Amino acid sequence: MTASAALLVPLLAGSPACGGPAAEPKLQNVFTDAADEYHVPRSVLMGVSYLQSRWDSRPGAPSVAGGYGPMHLVDTRRAKAPATSPSGRAEGPAIAAGPSAAPLENASGNRSEQPADLRRAALLIGAPAGRLRTDAVANVRGGAALLAAVQRQLGKPLSTDPEDWWDAVARFSGTDDAASAATYADDVFSLIRQGAHRTTDAGERVTLPASPRVRPRAADAAKARRAKEVECPPELDCDWLGAPYVRTDDGSYGNHDLADRPRDQKIDYIVIHDTEAGLRSMLQTVQNPKEPSWHYSISSRDGHVTQHVRTKDMAWHAGNQMLNARSIGIEHEGFLKQPDTWYTEQMYRASARLVRYLAKKYDIPLDRQHILGHDNVPGPTASSIPAMHDDPGPFWDWRHYFDLLGAPLRATAEADSDMVTVLPDYAAHMPAFTGCAQAGTPCAPHGSSAVRLRTEPDASAPLVQDPGRHPGGEASTVDVDDLGSRVSAGQTFAVAGYEGDWTAIWYQGQRAWFKNAKDHPTAVGASGRMVTPKAGLSEVPVYGRALPEKDAYPEGVPEQPESPLPYHFLAGQRYATQSRLIGSHIDRSEFRDTPSPVVAGHEEWYEIQLGHRIAFVRASDVDVVESRGSGTTAGNAAPPRER
Numbered sequence: 047m048t049a050s051a052a053l054l055v056p057l058l059a060g061s062p063a064c065g066g067p068a069a070e071p072k073l074q075n076v077f078t079d080a081a082d083e084y085h086v087p088r089s090v091l092m093g094v095s096y097l098q099s100r101w102d103s104r105p106g107a108p109s110v111a112g113g114y115g116p117m118h119l120v121d122t123r124r125a126k127a128p129a130t131s132p133s134g135r136a137e138g139p140a141i142a143a144g145p146s147a148a149p150l151e152n153a154s155g156n157r158s159e160q161p162a163d164l165r166r167a168a169l170l171i172g173a174p175a176g177r178l179r180t181d182a183v184a185n186v187r188g189g190a191a192l193l194a195a196v197q198r199q200l201g202k203p204l205s206t207d208p209e210d211w212w213d214a215v216a217r218f219s220g221t222d223d224a225a226s227a228a229t230y231a232d233d234v235f236s237l238i239r240q241g242a243h244r245t246t247d248a249g250e251r252v253t254l255p256a257s258p259r260v261r262p263r264a265a266d267a268a269k270a271r272r273a274k275e276v277e278c279p280p281e282l283d284c285d286w287l288g289a290p291y292v293r294t295d296d297g298s299y300g301n302h303d304l305a306d307r308p309r310d311q312k313i314d315y316i317v318i319h320d321t322e323a324g325l326r327s328m329l330q331t332v333q334n335p336k337e338p339s340w341h342y343s344i345s346s347r348d349g350h351v352t353q354h355v356r357t358k359d360m361a362w363h364a365g366n367q368m369l370n371a372r373s374i375g376i377e378h379e380g381f382l383k384q385p386d387t388w389y390t391e392q393m394y395r396a397s398a399r400l401v402r403y404l405a406k407k408y409d410i411p412l413d414r415q416h417i418l419g420h421d422n423v424p425g426p427t428a429s430s431i432p433a434m435h436d437d438p439g440p441f442w443d444w445r446h447y448f449d450l451l452g453a454p455l456r457a458t459a460e461a462d463s464d465m466v467t468v469l470p471d472y473a474a475h476m477p478a479f480t481g482c483a484q485a486g487t488p489c490a491p492h493g494s495s496a497v498r499l500r501t502e503p504d505a506s507a508p509l510v511q512d513p514g515r516h517p518g519g520e521a522s523t524v525d526v527d528d529l530g531s532r533v534s535a536g537q538t539f540a541v542a543g544y545e546g547d548w549t550a551i552w553y554q555g556q557r558a559w560f561k562n563a564k565d566h567p568t569a570v571g572a573s574g575r576m577v578t579p580k581a582g583l584s585e586v587p588v589y590g591r592a593l594p595e596k597d598a599y600p601e602g603v604p605e606q607p608e609s610p611l612p613y614h615f616l617a618g619q620r621y622a623t624q625s626r627l628i629g630s631h632i633d634r635s636e637f638r639d640t641p642s643p644v645v646a647g648h649e650e651w652y653e654i655q656l657g658h659r660i661a662f663v664r665a666s667d668v669d670v671v672e673s674r675g676s677g678t679t680a681g682n683a684a685p686p687r688e689r
Contacts, residue, residue: 073101073116074252076186084190085204086197090211091190092254093234094218098162098189100391102247103182107386110346110379110393114179117189118390119164120220120347121179161218167192182248193218208238208260219392221348226283226396233395235262247473276353279403282396289332289339289354289361299637300335303360305371306641311630313357313408315373316401317364319420320380320389320438328377338362340375342400346389347379349396357404360632360642365434366426368591371632371644373418374404382439383482383526385492389442398450405451412453414444414536415624415653415660421529422537424590424659427609431514431590434659436527440479440496443472444535455536457570465572465622465673466549466562467538468497475568477532481525489526495535497568498524499558503548510558512657513612529658533560537655538572540620552621554657555614576620577652577668586615588654592662594629594647603633603645611661620671621654627662 077095081088095101098118106114113120167188168175177184194204197214205211212231219230241256278284293299307313321328325345331337332354340363343352355361363375378397380389401417410416419438425431448455455469473493482489500507509522512530516522522531533539539551547563562568579586587610599605615621629647650665 071183073103073182073186073246073248073250076183077252080183080187080190083187084194086190086193087206087208087211089238089254089257089260090208090215090234091186091193092252093238094193094215095186095189096237096242096244096254097230097234097391097395100246101244101252103185104247104386104388105182106180107388108179109388109390110381111348111390113162113390114164115185116182117162117167117185117192119162119167119178119185119188119192120160121164121175122160160220161196162189162192162220164188170195208235208257209263212263219348221283221350223283223350225281226349229281229399230392232262232281235260245473275356277357277404277407278351278353279399282351282399282403283349284351284353287329287333287352287354290335291359292335293637294335300362301332301337301339302355302362303632303634304638304641305358305360305632305644307358307360308408310641310644311360311371311632312627313372313374314410314625314627315369315416315418316404316410317369317373317375317418317420317423318397318438318442319363319375319377319435320382320442321377322381322437325379328379340377342374342376344376344378344393344397344400346393349390349392351396351400357408364420364423365430366423366591367632367634368426368593368630369423371630374408376400378438380438382437382441385441385482385494386490394443394447395450398447402451411624412448412451413624414455414534414538415622415655417448417451418660419444419534422534422659424611424656424661425514426590428514428517428612429609431611432517436529440477440494440526440532440534441492442495443493444495445469445472448536457572459571459573459673461564461567461571462544463571463573463674464541464620465538465574465576466541466551466569467572468533468535468568469570470495470497470535470568471566472535474566478524479526480523481527485525496532497534497560499531499533499551499553499560501556501559503545503550503559505561507559510553510556512554514554517612531558533658537658538574538622538624539655540576540622542619552619555616555619572622573673575623576671576673577623577654577663578620578671579615579617580667580669583667584617586663586667587611588613588615588656588661588663590661592627592629592651592653594631594645595649598629598647599631599645603643604635606631611656613656613661615656615663621656621663623652623654623670625653626665627651627653 077092081091095116099116101116108114112122164178165175168178170191171187173184178188196217200213215234216227216231219227221227238257239260241254243253245251273286275286276284289301339355339361341355341361357374360370361375364370381387421436425434445455476491477494477498479489480486499510509531515530542552542557543550548559549562550557550559593606629649631645633643651662654661
């Protein structure tokens with residue numbers, strides 16, 4: 047099995063989706079009938095559909111790329127247009143590109159050919175295009191007809207042997223890059239070889255029987271030519287569109303900093319963002335020296351990756367300079383407030399491959415204290431918390447993403463452990479949200495990675511209050527942007543109590559309860575390390591950054607003022623930790639032609655899972671406590687990593 051194909055292994059018993067009424071006719075039979083009608087091997091049709099949508103139908107709801115149904119047939123006229131840019135401004139005409147801008151005609155957003163074209167499929171099966179957007183039967187028939195058409199275009203017979211369809215499957219990926227197309231086909235044929243079963247969004251169990259004699263052959267694919275700046279695994283379609291590093295007319299500079307990472311500063315984190323804009327707009331934004339920057343953008347259409355900043359340099363993406371200095375930022379084309387504008391499977395897979403590559407290169411642990419959402423990044427100061435971003439939001443499927451990373455989220459201790467990992471069944475878990483379309487308006491029910499927290503073990507109890515996000519004492523809400531009373535899949539917390547179907551955790555200085563029934567669990571037992579205030583300390587300050595001590599700053603470098611966050615880490619409370627680090631600061635006080643100097647301290651800090659966002663505490667203020675059962679799960683009992 048190739049390294050690329052290994053990503054599929056954790057997915058073969060995919061988690062069930064919502065238990066709604068099963069569609070009629072059965073999707074399993076739909077695949078069989080369409081395969082027979084258009085003389086496509088059923089395993090090929092089902093394998094392609096899984097890579098396109100994981101067999102979900104989402105009737106009438108397009109992906110960000112404008113793809114519909116189980117075959118993700120693309121109607122580019124209906125690709126989602128954003129309402130606002132990441133900065134909150136309405137999108138207008140293309141902004142002026144910075145001096146290092148490359149022509150946008152080379153960007154992935156302008157690719158012309160789309161083999162999975164919905165309107166062409168409609169013509170092939172003689173049905174209205176609208177039916178293929180809403181009817182799974184027509185959608186699968188259209189996909190089968192397109193696959194058969196591609197096979198004929200390649201001059202190949204409509205064979206019953208799946209392996210004869212490898213080139214047609216590669217073409218169906220929609221990418222121009224030979225290596226990326228081969229990776230797509232490799233994934234499909236690895237799936238066919240191993241088999242798969244999953245419960246779809248319609249509540250229907252679908253099974254692809256294993257075909258062990260079928261073999262992927264991506265190793266034969268030609269490797270694409272790339273710009274020398276690109277840092278990507280060979281199986282991904284990647285190009286370079288550089289962000290500018292120039293002085294600006296206001297006397298400042300933009301839009302990133304030169305560095306020499308990891309030689310002068312370790313890279314500890316990868317931060318997952320969504321663009322809140324179309325890809326073309328973001329490729330323009332990242333070329334403007336007065337706008338933020340990030341290292342990579344990923345297209346929803348085909349998973350194409352564009353790199354903008356070298357990973358050794360520091361991009362401005364996280365809203366926290368200390369996290370910027372220690373992280374790589376990846377933007378994904380998507381919209382957190384539009385859950386039905388779903389993130390595409392090709393984008394998830396391209397992102398997972400990129401993150402695996404970067405994590406291996408920089409020795410970054412594949413866990414939720416190191417693979418962060420922008421919504422997990424702490425505000426550097428108390429006053430900055432309300433304005434911190436909240437992407438990729440509650441509809442990013444962290445459980446599926448970590449399956450793709452080859453690091454599945456799972457229980458590492460018994461259910462009554464003194465630590466828990468949040469782990470709802472994404473598709474079946476549908477907490478209420480408001481604000482997707484407009485403030486206060488309920489969002490349509492949708493699967494989510496988020497779990498809500500209350501002040502008491504009672505569904506009618508108030509949501510826990512967040513003094514950082516709501517400094518005036520306002521109550522937390524169920525608004526999609528309000529992180530004040532929720533946690534996310536994969537995050538690990540110290541248990542603060544159990545009562546019936548409810549579990550309490552220590553959360554931002556308070557005991558917070560969530561429903562965790564045995565028949566519908568939203569968390570699993572965890573093992574590892576926690577920190578607690580040292581004996582004699584009634585409270586420990588928590589921070590949004592780990593800075594060097596005062597005497598570490600050399601003459602001429604402005605000292606960064608400390609700003610404790612407005613949360614109370616009290617005696618007796620515990621918080622999970624997975625890393626230990628030394629305080630540091632990158633001096634960005636002036637434009638330089640060489641890497642910005644790093645101020646390295648000597649004082650040690652611990653990163654903790656304080657709430658939805660991480661935080662930092664001084665090692666001198668806390669003791670490290672091992673969870674019960676850690677000794678029996680050696681892989682999770684290691685001391686926190688020093689970063």
